[in-house]
Amino acid sequence: MSDKTVAILGATGVVGTQMLVSLEERGFPVGRLVPLASARSVEAGRVVRFRGEDVPVELARPEAFEGVDIVLGAASDELAGKLLPEAVKRGATCVDNSHAFRLDADVPLVVPEINAADIAGNNGIVSNPNCATIIGLVPLWPLHQAAGLTRLVVSTYQAASGAGMAGLRELERETRAVAADEPMGQTDPFAHQLAHNLIPQIGGFDEMGYTSEEMKMQNEGRKIMHLPDLRVNCTCVRVPVARSHSESITCEFTRPLSVDQARELLEAAPGVRVVDDPAAGVYPMPLDTSDQDLIWVGRLRRDLSAPEGASALTFWCCGDQIRKGAATNAVQIAEHLL
Amino acid sequence: MSDKTVAILGATGVVGTQMLVSLEERGFPVGRLVPLASARSVEAGRVVRFRGEDVPVELARPEAFEGVDIVLGAASDELAGKLLPEAVKRGATCVDNSHAFRLDADVPLVVPEINAADIAGNNGIVSNPNCATIIGLVPLWPLHQAAGLTRLVVSTYQAASGAGMAGLRELERETRAVAADEPMGQTDPFAHQLAHNLIPQIGGFDEMGYTSEEMKMQNEGRKIMHLPDLRVNCTCVRVPVARSHSESITCEFTRPLSVDQARELLEAAPGVRVVDDPAAGVYPMPLDTSDQDLIWVGRLRRDLSAPEGASALTFWCCGDQIRKGAATNAVQIAEHLL
Incomplete structure (x- = not known):
């Protein structure tokens, strides 16, 4: 070579x-x-x-x-x-x-x-692909292969670094301003203050009321997984975190998939680290997943809202937006x- | 009197x-x-x-x-x-x-x-009721009355004040520590650092892997709305915000309910303020909804993931956890x- x-x-x-x-x-x-x-x-x-x-x-x-x-x-x-x-x-x-x-x-x-x-x-x-798409799809893929993914409902918690170096620096500046109780001033590149706040907008809006970031999860997900009919509902939110995105994901499948089976699949999946001992306070968090390459998955459980007989799971994952994202x-x- | x-x-x-x-x-x-x-x-x-x-x-x-x-x-x-x-x-x-x-x-x-x-x-x-339950249910109720609520998928973004005065003070202390790049030390009452982080745990865990906070949304929601069969899947996350909770809610109904109808119902509903002009950067945010009594609702849109013919919506709401919550x-x- x-x-x-x-x-x-x-x-x-x-x-x-x-x-x-x-x-x-x-x-x-x-x-x-x-x-x-x-x-x-x-x-x-x-x-x-x-x-x-x-x-x-x-x-x-x-x-x-x-x-x-x-x-x-x-x-x-x-x-x-x-x-x-x-x-x-x-x-x-x-x-x-x-x-x-x-x-x-x-x-x-x-x-x-x-x-x-x-x-x-x-x-x-x-x-x-888009960072939030990559971070969500890496753990979804082994589950899809086993059970046939049909539907995703995703709420994201996206880091400041998604807005580049300027986003990272602005979060640092705002954090110092909040700590010192000083006037906030201009918040570029963010449309609003991010420190001690949440901004439910990443990208521009389409005529349905979805943001470009939200539609990426559907459109890029369909293309990457070769699932042209995948149904995706995403809500993307900027949170005051430096560089790791987190996602709350509910997913439905055509075939049965138990929590235990899903955990085994995720433990064997490339690019994934299962971090799921909640009773011991062990679950993925953005601070722990920063500056490393794996997508951490935890809070894996049955989707209690799924219709009787449906195959559906819920989990939480975090990954470094600058690295794997x-x-x-x-x-x-x-x-x-x- | x-x-x-x-x-x-x-x-x-x-x-x-x-x-x-x-x-x-x-x-x-x-x-x-x-x-x-x-x-x-x-x-x-x-x-x-x-x-x-x-x-x-x-x-x-x-x-x-x-x-x-x-x-x-x-x-x-x-x-x-x-x-x-x-x-x-x-x-x-x-x-x-x-x-x-x-x-x-x-x-x-x-x-x-x-x-x-x-x-x-x-x-x-x-x-x-629990604060997150109140904040989610106030806008859901008029929608339920019109269309018959059957299923909820909720991801929360919950403020430090949910852990009381100690939680508020700890977020302030941690914010100063992050701003000054000082060692974090003990993070009581939180199990982990909250500033520049997210903690996907509020309350203890049950055998299914749900937290007590997550099950409150189901069990209290069923009791308050007299809907014993309501199916609820909730993921509760503590975020570095002072006192306003936010929720990303996807809801399914038995009867048709358009986005425009839902908006009209919410505009007429007691306790709700519709704040939904996304193209102008106008949507509910925790910083704006702190220290007032209404639940702000925005990002109202069709649930793109719902099965063909299903009646389903998605929205985002914020409310002060100490006041209305x-x-x-x-x-x-x-x-x-x-």
Whole structure:
């Protein structure tokens, strides 16, 4: 396996920075690293740290992809939409974390634990799913394989880092303001104060009253699991937590699935850690699941509201939004490209 | 209407303190106030503030209820279970916020907007429901009356004040510790750090894996709405918010109910404020719903996961846990006792 030239589009952001860490941690065969960023970052002389060395960022523009084998995209929908086709033209294969291509028919949307086989059908771009979608789907997949998933009701508790470095910093700033009882001032990138509050909006609203984030769980979930008729109802809420998303999930199946069977399946599932000894106060929490790659699953129990005879379960899961929700999943996809 | 002698059991706690405010605000005809508390509070010379005057607390013991007309209970299950029967023996009628009597067959469990008529059947004790139950049920009731509620899937986002004054103070302390990047130390009354975290446990666990708080939504909801077969699946989560609970609710009905019909019903419902202009960033949030008495409802939309032809909706609501979730509801019940 020869070393690859790897570009990171958006290398100075929170996901781009984590991609560098994940490439290192997982021993990805990087021959040359090409960190790409905006003119502002380049003019500011920004560097990124990789394998103990400072690498200067270069300007993100079509010519930067000459000679690049693999691009990891951690930029906005707009920038990804504009630049990644230029990378493909120049022979690179892209793993993109933006929403730009996720639902395109000729772009695989991949969680490697679920549909790594779809990667083979790519035309130069493989999309990385939305963070909340990945975190919910990793534990749902083994349950679906055993029992046939038909319906999901999901309420999310999503971390500040979903809004990038600016979101993380704003939560820190607001926390200091609340602690000091100081005026809150502007709350960008959030529409409202997040510290000691909850914001039941992530993304824009459609005509039904769902947010774009909520519809991703349905539309991306259907594509990734090859379940075009999966019925999904999602409520996405931003919570004052740094970087780990949590989800309360109720799921219905066509075939019987007991709590004990589900626990066995989850214990054997890749990417999952069962953390479920509630009587001892042991269950997944965002603080414990930050800065690691597994999806922690707990509070596994029968859905008491399901109709008589229905097969339905409820559980709670947490996962790091920056790692498995974004950077690690992208690097895992890139490993399949090798 | 003659003035009443009103005792508050647990007058120095967060709910007892709010009961004093609610009695004043609502002009309850209090002739004499008897604030009752533990020996520790009495020995410390604690007073409560009522109508501009300091009233010394008295020791909570059976004899303290002599001559009392109405008792508002804001104490532990244990203390309520021991002392309120003594108050009843002495001729008082009790409105109790503890769990001690809620499911007793001869004790009405009341949300006045829903089942005020049940108060008439009391034998000296009327129970005030759990805070999360009240906050969810107030908006569900008009929907049920129109369409026949059959199933609830609820995920809660519950405030620190649900753990009393100690919970509120601990969130404040932890927020300062996080802001200053100091060691967290003991987190009592919480089992884990709450600031920048979520704790998916409120109360103890049953053999199915549900918490006592989660089963209250089912068991109390069934009793209050006179729906013994209502199917409820609840996931209760403590969040780093001060005093307002939020709930993500999916509900199924026997009869058709459109989003527009539901909105009209909620706009006309007592105790509810519809706050639902999502495109303008307007929806209920715990920060905005603190220290007022209405349940704010928004994010009202069709449940996309419901089976074809089913009648199902999803919404988000927030309400002050100390006021309508406890003190105000109790004072409303007491008004019906007059």
